[in-house]
Amino acid sequence: MKNHIVSAFRLTLVMLVVVGIYLGIVYGGSKVLPTQGNAEIINYKEQKFYANIGQEFKSEKYFHGRPSTVNYNAAGSGGSNKGPSNDEYLETVQKRIDTLKMQNPEMGNTKVPVELATASGSGLDPDISKEGALYQAKRIAKVRNLSEEKIKNLINTQTEKPLLGLFGPSKLNVLKLNIALDQLK
Structure with a gap:
């Protein structure tokens, strides 16, 4: 013992x-x-935002981030736990694709970037790919009465490179991108 x-x-x-x-x-x-x-805290228009947590942007004059299965509630992060063989999940993704194509008719039959149609594992991903931002550029340029080239330049300046040039993909933080968009002259 x-x-x-x-x-x-x-x-x-x-x-x-x-x-x-x-x-x-x-x-x-x-x-x-x-x-x-x-946490990265951003104060904008007398409000406090957390850049590390996905935000919901519904207006057509803003870039939209990844969908959230938890309605962007950081207290209850989580995924849907449904896989690509689940019919309900596939239906949800197809609805998101149809909505994106309806919101961005200028893109025609261009393939919708995957992160705009699928939620992340946490439901709180604050970033999208450069392709996801470029997919929305024409809509934003049209709604804001700006040149598409100006929107693309903004996307290029807001693109974050991989950590040390090796770890992870290039990405754009949607909150920071939309704040920069509002400050664009």
């Missing part, structure tokens, strides 16, 4: 050290990131 208690105590100490080292590495690694592991 005494041997078991001593073995359990040793294992507990070893695991505390291993988990402690792991947590230290994760915490230290987060401090190297641009936001140092903290």
Whole structure:
């Protein structure tokens, strides 16, 4: 009995050290990131927004982000848990594609970027791809009475490159993109 208690105590100490080292590495690694592991808060028009959390934009004069299965509620993040073999899921995605084509008739039969029709695993992804932004450029240029070239230049300047040029795809934060769009002259 005494041997078991001593073995359990040793294992507990070893695991505390291993988990402690792991947590230290994760915490230290987060401090190297641009936001140092903290939320990125943007104050705009006397409101506070979190750039790390997807926002809902319904107006046709703004870029739209990824759909959310949790209605952009950060307190209840999560996916739908439905896969590509689920008929209900496929129906939902098809409705989103039809809506996007209706909102962006200028795009004709151009393929809809996948992130505009599917929700992320958390339902709170704040970013879209450059292709997702370009898909919406003609609509926004038309509604805002701006040249399409001006919108494309804005998209190019707002595109974030992969971390260290290696990790992840190029992306655009939809909130920052729409704020820059509002500030465009």
